[in-house]
Structure formats: C-alpha cells, structure tokens
Amino acid sequence: MAMTRKQKRLSVIFGLGLVLALATALILNALRDEIVFFYSPTELLERPELAGEAVRIGGLVEDGSWVRDGNSNVFVITDGAQLISVTYHNLLPDLFREGQGVIAEGHLVDDGTFIASNVLAKHDENYIPKEVEAALKNSGQWKGDTATDQ
Secondary structure: OOOOHHHHHHHHHHHHHHHHHHHHHHHHHHHOOOOOOOEOHHHHHOOHHHOOOOEEEEEEEOOOOOEEEOOEEEEEEEOOOOEEEEEEEOOOOOOOOOOOEEEEEEEEOOOOOEEEEEEEEOOOOOOOOHHHHHHHHHHOOOOOOOOOOO
C-alpha cells in the first residue's frame, strides 16, 4: 500500500525531528562538563581527572595569603572547606582584594597548585557568585547575606 503525500511529509518531519533530538542530546552530553561556570576548590580537588585541563575556579581569597613580587602573584582561594594555591603571572584587576570573591581561569597542576591565565574580581562590594555563597554557607564560613541583595 502506497503512502499518501501527507503521510510522506509527516514521516520526513518526524525523521528530521528525531535526528535533531539525537544531535542535541549528543552535543549536550559532550559539553556537560564545559557548561559549568566554575568549580569550587572542593569540587576541583574531588575531580582529579580535571588536572591539566582548562577550568575556572571560584571562591574567596584567603586573608593574609596574597604574596606579590612584581607581576607574579600567589594567593589562596577557599570555599571554606578546601584551599587551593593560585599562581598568576600578570597584573591583577583593580578590585582584587583578600577576603573577596574571585574567579580564576587556568589549570591545576600535579602538585595541587592552580596556574591561572586570567583572574576575574568581583564587580562591586556586594557581589559574590551564588555557587560560592552556597559552598560557604554549607561549610559554615558565610559571614552575611549581602551578596544576593542585588
């Protein structure tokens, strides 16, 4: 029995929809780790397979940890539970401060140090990424609720 013109169109549309759905599922599966904006220090240290890969890490700059020698900067990022030492060889943003939220882009090396290629500081005095705030609250290190008042 031959298919009608309408049935042929519907089968073609259904087939294209199925191919599109499959392609979307494959792309999202391949990119699932890439759509994370950043990892907290705890999350990064729990994922040793990320060592050497380009990632973002976010947290607070530990008070008293920042050492600057010309353009070389070493500081510690914490989420209240874990600490990661960050090395950055460039000028830091003007808003960079100890005790403030930052996001560093770079990679984790075998000794546990994070080598940053870019550092992003908070944009005003009340900003802290929601993920960092949640991690700090979970660890009991949260100092206030000013971060989400925007």
